[in-house]
Amino acid sequence: MRALFGRLCLLLSFLLGPSVSLRAQLTFEFNYSLDSGFFSGANADRRVHLEAVGSYVSQFLTATTLAAITAGGGNTWTAQFASPSNPSTTHSVTDLAVAANTVVVYVGGAGLGGSVLAQANLPGISVSGNESWSNNTVFKRTEGHSVYTRASVAALSFNSSTNWFFDSTPLANKNFGGQFDFFSVAAHELLHVLGFGDTRSGSGWDRNLFNGAFAGGKSLEEKSNTPFGVPLNSARDHWAASTLSFSTRDGEVQEALMDPDIASGVRKYITTLDLRAMQDIGYPANFTAVPEPAAFGIGAGVISLVWAWRRRRIQS
Numbered sequence: 458m459r460a461l462f463g464r465l466c467l468l469l470s471f472l473l474g475p476s477v478s479l480r481a482q483l484t485f486e487f488n489y490s491l492d493s494g495f496f497s498g499a500n501a502d503r504r505v506h507l508e509a510v511g512s513y514v515s516q517f518l519t520a521t522t523l524a525a526i527t528a529g530g531g532n533t534w535t536a537q538f539a540s541p542s543n544p545s546t547t548h549s550v551t552d553l554a555v556a557a558n559t560v561v562v563y564v565g566g567a568g569l570g571g572s573v574l575a576q577a578n579l580p581g582i583s584v585s586g587n588e589s590w591s592n593n594t595v596f597k598r599t600e601g602h603s604v605y606t607r608a609s610v611a612a613l614s615f616n617s618s619t620n621w622f623f624d625s626t627p628l629a630n631k632n633f634g635g636q637f638d639f640f641s642v643a644a645h646e647l648l649h650v651l652g653f654g655d656t657r658s659g660s661g662w663d664r665n666l667f668n669g670a671f672a673g674g675k676s677l678e679e680k681s682n683t684p685f686g687v688p689l690n691s692a693r694d695h696w697a698a699s700t701l702s703f704s705t706r707d708g709e710v711q712e713a714l715m716d717p718d719i720a721s722g723v724r725k726y727i728t729t730l731d732l733r734a735m736q737d738i739g740y741p742a743n744f745t746a747v748p749e750p751a752a753f754g755i756g757a758g759v760i761s762l763v764w765a766w767r768r769r770r771i772q773s
């Protein structure tokens with residue numbers, strides 16, 4: 458059955474021309490080359506936990522349309538981002554090859570200080586080449602008739618001083634008071650990697666901001682009591698603190714994953730509101746995904762979102 462489906466896709470692709478992207482599940486490709494110990498040595502087993510969180514998030518995004526990024530023939534690009542092991546320094550990668558429907562995430566640990574548990578850093582990108590390469594491959598992607606900024610590469614730092622709780626069965630209820638849940642924090646940051654809270658002008662997120670609130674149509678369908686926009690934090694890159702939605706695990710009321718903070722001993726799953734926002738910023742989210750029990754491996758505090766060119770720490 459699967460083989461037949463693959464053949465059909467191939468045929469359709471041929472008929473419609475090479476510019477058609479096949480929809481496929483998003484993949485996070487974690488790159489540990491800039492890590493300095495958080496995911497290596499005695500901590501190498503943490504990679505299994507991170508990869509499992511990547512799979513957890515991916516299963517809600519089964520129909521993405523990100524083209525492969527393949528430099529060459531005069532087309533080049535460079536991404537600059539804060540180094541995950543030392544966010545005060547900038548790292549750049551040139552002509553990184555990115556597979557279709559894949560986002561490359563450079564990961565590491567760093568002493569982030571204060572109540573910051575983790576931070577995602579989106580890149581500053583420079584590109585040179587023909588228009589199709591620049592506009593349609595590196596900077597933007599299309600979904601239906603709409604055009605969105607695309608995710609390609611990012612950096613993700615976890616606070617190396619945090620007392621983390623790593624859980625091999627994160628779908629089961631646990632008591633881990635005093636520790637911070639790696640699963641929840643990593644999932645939160647991966648949605649930032651995809652553009653949740655990207656306030657840069659023209660981003661899929663930014664286009665849905667209205668008077669300091671999030672006015673994406675799908676999100677407003679769920680939050681019908683806030684017809685002019687779902688309230689955000691003051692930086693406009695998270696839901697307002699304590700925003701409630703429904704867990705995708707069991708439908709129970711839960712604080713949204715993408716509010717600005719999480720307490721110790723608390724686990725959050727992706728909520729329906731979080732997925733609605735992903736739809737509004739241009740991802741065909743799959744609400745029927747059922748998290749699979751797997752060898753997952755995933756933190757009162759605050760999670761911050763940091764862009765490459767300006768650091769921002771969110772506290773509430």
Ligand SMILES: [Zn+2]
Pocket residue numbers: 645649695716717760761762
């Ligand atoms: Zn955040």
